[in-house]
Amino acid sequence: MSDYGHPLTFGAFLSPGNAEPGRVVGLAMLAEQVGFDLVTFQDHPYQPAFLDTWTLMSFVAARTSTVRLAANVTNLPLRPPAVLARSVASLDLLSGGRVELGLGAGAFWDAIEAMGGRRLSPGQGVRALAEAIDVIRQFWDVDARGGVRVDGEFHRVVGAKRGPAPAHDVGIWLGAYKPRMLALTGQLADGWLPSLSYLQPGDLDRGNAVIDDAARQAGRDPADVRRLLNVTGRFAPVGRGPLDGPAEQWAEELADLALSDGISTFILGSDDPEDLRRFAAEVAPAARELVAAERTAATTPAPANPAPTPGPAAPPAARRPPVGAGAFAVVPTPDDGARRSAIRVWDETTRPTGPAPDLARTYTAHDQASAQHLVDVHDGLRAELTRLYDLVEQVGAGLVEAGTARSHINTMTIRQNKWTLGTYCESYCRVVTTHHTLEDRGVFPHLRRGDARLAPVLDRLEQEHHAIHDVLERVDRALVAFVSVSDGMTELRAAVDLLSDTLLSHLAYEERELVEPIARLGLN
Structure with missing residues (x-):
């Protein structure tokens, strides 16, 4: 060996x-x-x-x-x-x-x-x-x-x-x-x-x-x-x-x-x-x-008085959780309120809120790892948004053709996600339960069954998923128009600015409302 x-x-x-x-x-x-x-x-x-x-x-x-x-x-x-x-x-x-x-x-x-x-x-x-x-x-x-x-x-x-x-x-x-x-x-x-x-x-x-x-x-x-x-x-x-x-x-x-x-x-x-x-x-x-x-x-010395042999190995998500057991410690990403576009796809003041967490409750490391994964998935989408801005600038500088940019964007996770199923569901369900379909073990249906008080929040999140899809289509149309419109770069930047506003706002809202329910209700 x-x-x-x-x-x-x-x-x-x-x-x-x-x-x-x-x-x-x-x-x-x-x-x-x-x-x-x-x-x-x-x-x-x-x-x-x-x-x-x-x-x-x-x-x-x-x-x-x-x-x-x-x-x-x-x-x-x-x-x-x-x-x-x-x-x-x-x-x-x-x-x-x-x-x-x-x-x-x-x-x-x-x-x-x-x-x-x-x-x-x-x-x-x-x-x-x-x-x-x-x-x-x-x-x-x-x-x-x-x-x-x-x-x-x-x-x-x-x-x-x-x-x-x-x-x-x-x-x-x-x-x-x-x-x-x-x-x-x-x-x-x-x-x-x-x-x-x-x-x-x-x-x-x-x-x-x-x-x-x-x-x-x-x-x-x-x-x-x-x-x-x-x-x-x-x-x-x-x-x-x-x-x-x-x-x-x-x-x-x-x-x-x-x-x-x-x-x-x-x-x-x-x-x-x-x-x-x-x-x-x-x-x-x-x-x-x-x-x-x-x-x-292999490199850690054995203790003088070995502990009893442990039971079955914990699942991968629990081996190195982002936070330990105890009070809920997963921190949702805050919405800084900054907006690039004058257009508002939705009224943020009408967003419903879910039930308040039970402050006396404790959460296992596995519970907290499940909730943290939602933030991690969203961080990946935020990073893709930054790369999307860079790609648009390359289009504007003539380094990348609009057709190539469209092809490239279509391979991004933000484009491939089936938003009607939920960002988190698309990634996390595949990791945890790869032998079941997303529809059978989707996060949103499970949360609905686990806590009926979450229904208004989940309804609103699903509506926003559809809206994000429409905003992405707007970016795609702006890329198509870029080659035939004299000032196509202005329209393209405006479309990406709108995408940034809607996506970052939505991800912050979803984390705020769902990280604790995911930890509390689990996924099974």
Whole structure:
């Protein structure tokens, strides 16, 4: 068993299809919005149905600001290493240090040869890759004396000037499966990047052993080689197999891979926006929590007088609640009263209020965690609103076309939410009871049954959900009009200002009225 102690990170593995060029860009931007650490793209230069990966990465780098980018993995036989070194360093400088370098020795040799590349045997491919890494690292080492010199069997550079240096220490990750490639990973690389679908049971353990031995022989610490993994699967209400089931099953399986096989970066292969959202919002946090708990337990000394063995493990939401048991301590987000628009979609003074909380009541940590989740979900929507403003400014500056902006907005949670079901219900019910439909286990129907005094508040919230939908439609119409109206930016900004007013007002009202009932009544 291997756990190298690296913090867990999560990424997306996207197909660079050219039929809808804006789609893959929108998915990359979505991945950043929902919290991914990394976005990667297939690199098959011989595939006419794909965009060129390095051109795409440059475009995506200009549309994002925090997420890291990499080819998964770069097709080295069609990417000369001297040119590749400067491409990587240049994009890393332009993106503020957000580029990593996945490398592969090559596959699909008929297609490579048809494009002018040289067909190599497996052994030749490994040797060519080792030479390429030498070339790339020499180009990046601007402090060394003299030019780049590699007189290899496959790559030859005779005194080229070094540079530029990347903005950060770019990781070189190898897509390796066979012993020679695995040994090369341990000797020279910063990461191992296989795909789980290509591995047989035990391959991760065997691969780690080869990499670790090779690293030690090269005088390196095996932990210097990060273990990454491309994963695919299916989200389903009931588990039917590995990575085929509810989000909590995914989290447990990924946590086991982290603790048993040392995997610290999980990269989801999917072009489905909903899969990306669920992986980032439900799987990643739970997997991080499970791994952190196990690591803490492994390093915490046992007490002198051990306590009795505890009962069944608490559900994930109760393992690390935002507040402890006792008096109600979840703080709703206040409405600061600031408004950007002169239009009022509703009269806030007519909003009903629910029953006053019982000040003598106490709440368990699980109760409070359930209530806190409503605030957390809303915080995500507030953050999306900020990103929406940024996107509109990019449209106004000519950096993003209106059509691309529409496509991008349509992938946002604020657009995808079925507002008639309730913001909270759409997210929380999926986390807690993935095997039931939202309609069967919706939060609003449950609260109605639990406390009839909440009915006027719930009726009003549902009315506001419909109104928010109409305001979002107004934003969409303003984007459509932007390209044909002389002063379309004014209308677009006004529509987004109205959305900001209605959404922030509504979220504050919903939290004020529902956090305590959710804690008090639960969800079952």
